[in-house]
Amino acid sequence: METTESLVNWSYEQKCRKAVESLEKNGFTARYCATSQSAAEYIIAGATDSSTVGFGGSMSITSLDVEKQLRDGGKEILNHTSPALSRDEKLAIMRRQLTCDLFLSGCNALTLNGELVNIDATGNRVGAMLFGPQKVIVVVGRNKLVDGTVQDAIERIKAWATPPNSKRLNFKTPCSSTGLCSDCNSPDRLCRVTTIIDRKPRFTDLHVLVVNTELGF
Numbered sequence: 001m002e003t004t005e006s007l008v009n010w011s012y013e014q015k016c017r018k019a020v021e022s023l024e025k026n027g028f029t030a031r032y033c034a035t036s037q038s039a040a041e042y043i044i045a046g047a048t049d050s051s052t053v054g055f056g057g058s059m060s061i062t063s064l065d066v067e068k069q070l071r072d073g074g075k076e077i078l079n080h081t082s083p084a085l086s087r088d089e090k091l092a093i094m095r096r097q098l099t100c101d102l103f104l105s106g107c108n109a110l111t112l113n114g115e116l117v118n119i120d121a122t123g124n125r126v127g128a129m130l131f132g133p134q135k136v137i138v139v140v141g142r143n144k145l146v147d148g149t150v151q152d153a154i155e156r157i158k159a160w161a162t163p164p165n166s167k168r169l170n171f172k173t174p175c176s177s178t179g180l181c182s183d184c185n186s187p188d189r190l191c192r193v194t195t196i197i198d199r200k201p202r203f204t205d206l207h208v209l210v211v212n213t214e215l216g217f
């Protein structure tokens with residue numbers, strides 16, 4: 001008899017594969033990954049021709065644990081998230097991410113129609129996803145899938161992604177204490193830039209890995 005876990009995995013697999021099919025129709029290079037390990041292997045192989053690799057500050061990418069392997073392989077890592085960096089140093093790295101060879105990012109929500117939806121405070125992450133880097137690999141855990149519209153995806157982000165992100169980054173927003181969005185006007189408001197990538201950007205080699213496991217939030 002099949003276990004609950006295997007049935008849940010099967011159910012998610014169908015949704016992941018549907019998203020991959022839609023992404024391919026929308027012009028992206030898309031792959032289904034059964035595990036985080038297979039997503040990590042895809043990234044390492046995809047970085048072969050890259051000298052510089054930018055990290056967008058994604059929890060999903062961090063959990064794949066590829067940074068050390070890429071650094072050991074001789075890549076220059078552009079990661080602005082170290083607390084030891086000054087504000088100016090962080091901004092300089094973010095600017096260099098915009099023209100790196102390979103940019104790695106998570107995604108806040110992916111509809112089953114193959115639309116990537118993100119909300120940023122600074123815009124560096126979404127900017128690099130659109131144009132600049134030679135290649136972009138976006139990793140999406142199954143918990144980011146939305147069987148609905150772009151508006152549903154935005155609601156998912158404000159309900160489940162921004163509050164914990166705001167708390168993680170120590171932003172003084174209502175959601176970082178209540179866990180709920182109140183469409184605030186806080187100086188620390190994280191929701192400042194909303195992007196919808198509904199077709200592959202013309203000059204960006206954009207790959208999307210849809211992973212059948214929970215990654216980030």
Ligand code: SF4
Nearest residue numbers: 175181182184190191
């Ligand atoms: S609008 Fe404000 S309260 Fe709502 S999710 Fe964004 S930062 Fe949080």
